[in-house]
Each structure stands twice: as C-alpha cells, then as structure tokens.
Amino acid sequence: AQSVTQLGSHVSVSEGALVLLRCNYSSSVPPYLFWYVQYPNQGLQLLLKYTSAATLVKGINGFEAEFKKSETSFHLTKPSAHMSDAAEYFCAVTSNNNDMRFGAGTRLTVKP
Amino acid sequence: ETGVTQSPTHLIKTRGQQVTLRCSSQSGHNTVSWYQQALGQGPQFIFQYYREEENGRGNFPPRFSGLQFPNYSSELNVNALELDDSALYLCASSPPGSTRTDTQYFGPGTRLTVL
Numbered sequence: 001a002q003s004v005t006q007l008g009s010h011v012s013v014s015e016g017a018l019v020l021l022r023c024n025y026s027s028s029v030p031p032y033l034f035w036y037v038q039y040p041n042q043g044l045q046l047l048l049k050y051t052s053a054a055t056l057v058k059g060i061n062g063f064e065a066e067f068k069k070s071e072t073s074f075h076l077t078k079p080s081a082h083m084s085d086a087a088e089y090f091c092a093v094t095s096n097n098n099d100m101r102f103g104a105g106t107r108l109t110v111k112p
Numbered sequence: 113e114t115g116v117t118q119s120p121t122h123l124i125k126t127r128g129q130q131v132t133l134r135c136s137s138q139s140g141h142n143t144v145s146w147y148q149q150a151l152g153q154g155p156q157f158i159f160q161y162y163r164e165e166e167n168g169r170g171n172f173p174p175r176f177s178g179l180q181f182p183n184y185s186s187e188l189n190v191n192a193l194e195l196d197d198s199a200l201y202l203c204a205s206s207p208p209g210s211t212r213t214d215t216q217y218f219g220p221g222t223r224l225t226v227l
Contacts, residue, residue, distance in 0.1 A: 036218075043116070043202055043218035044155070090154050099170055100145070100216070102154030 002027040004074075004091045006103035014111045019063075019078040021106045023091030026072065033074040034092040034100070035065055044090065050074060061085070086110045114139055116205050116219035124225045125193050133188040133222045135203030143167070143206040144186040145216060146178060150199045161186055190224075198226045 007022040025031050032051050036044040048059025055067040065076045074091060091103040117136045125131050137144050143162045147155035157170035161180035175191040184205070190197055200223050204216035 041220070043220045044204075045218070046215050049215070092154075099157045099168055100155075101157070102147075104152075104154050 001101075002029075002031060002093045003101050004033075004093050004103040006089075006091050006106050008106055009104065010107045010109065012109040012111060013081045015083055016080050019076070019081045019085065019108065021076040021089050021091075021108065023065075023074045023076065023103060024072050025074060025091075025093050027093060032094045033065075033067065034094075035059065035063070035074075035076050036090045036092060036102075038088040038090065038105075040087075047076070047089075081108075081110045083110050083112065116203055116217050118201075118203050118219040118222050120222060121220070122223045122225075124227065126227050127193055127195060129193050130189065130191045131193060131224060133190075133201050133203075133224070135186045135188070135205075135219060137184045137186065137203075137205030138207075138217050141205035141207050141217070142184050143208075143210050144180055144184065145204045145206070146186070146188045147202040147204065148172075148197075148199045149202055149221070150196075155202055158188065193226045195226050198224060200224075 003026045005024045034049045035047040038044050047063050048057045050057050050067045058064045063078045088105045088107050090105045092100050094100050119134045145160040146158040149155040158172050159169040160167045164180045177189045179187045200221040202221045203219045206216050
C-alpha cells in the first residue's frame, strides 16, 4: 500500500521567509505525488503534481516541489511567504485503484 | 464553467439515523470520488464512481454506499450513523479519460455532525 507522511503538523514562518513543508512517501510502484492546499471552509485546490516527468515541479502561487527518489521525499517550497499562503497543505499519493492517499496535513501560519 | 458543488453545506444528525449527501460534478466530468476528512486529519478515500458504476473503494464499511446518475451527479449515503462519522465529506470530479495522474476538482464539502 502507498502512503505519505507529512513532517510537522504546524509550520510558522515570517512574511518573506522561505516556506518548506516536508512530505515523505512510501510506494511499491513508481508514485504519482500531489500537493493540495485547503483554505478555511473550502475544498482542496491542486498546487502541483509529479507524474514521472521532470523531478522539479512548478505549481501555482510560486510553489514548487522536488521529487527525490533516493530520499523518498517530495517537499514543497516557496522562496518568499505571503500572508495569503496561510492555509492547510496536504501531500498525496495515488495507488493503482484510483485511491488517493493523503497525509495528515501541515498548517502553515505566516507572521507579519 | 460551474465547479463542483455539494449540498447541504452543514448537517446535524443523531446516532442511528441515515444521511444522504449530494454532489454535482464539474461540467463534462464523468468520474466522481468521495472522501471523508475527520477534524485535524487528511481526507480518506471512500469510493469512486465512473459512468454510474463503483470503480474502487477504500476501507469503509458497507453502510457507506453511493450512486452516480446519468448526468454524473452523485450521492453518498451513510446508514446507521455513528459518532465517528462526524467529518467533512468531500466530493471530487475528474474529466473523461482520467488516469490516476489527472487532476481532481474538489467541492467545498459537507460538514456532518453526529450527536
């Protein structure tokens, strides 16, 4: 079975600082990995996805993630945090039966 | 283009009751997936419907059932509600020809509270 682990349930950064949200995956087959963002009282919005093409994936809102097979990681980064980035972030991996497995989420707080 | 919509937005039920949640998929999308998101946790896959047939199921008991209609809208039914069923229920739709790499478009969810 495939799974993801998000390290750190809460991350706090200052506005303008680097954002780093960690995700490690476990998969017996080549994984397809996703990052979603959830704002309060809203559904999930796709930030970016890795589909075995380029290992460095660029997404919306200035976010990017790098797939590192040797480290089984898919960490999400943004060079400069903005107040509007405050939200819950979920890493996810798909399995063969269309079952998308999500991590427990990381709540990002951005301090002024 | 209308996105994924869900109804109702909030619902309160008591233990043992039954509930039906509804989802209208994004225009042109023929695949619908349902997820349960308990407070403080990530979404968990319940099942997926493709062209009115169940197309994959997560680790949920049979009292969780679903339907997909010819217009690709969908229902999630939960019988014999338990306190642990309290959660945000998310619906997501995918366009024709979707593979596991495709983007799912999520609705805003239905918040179910079981007392």
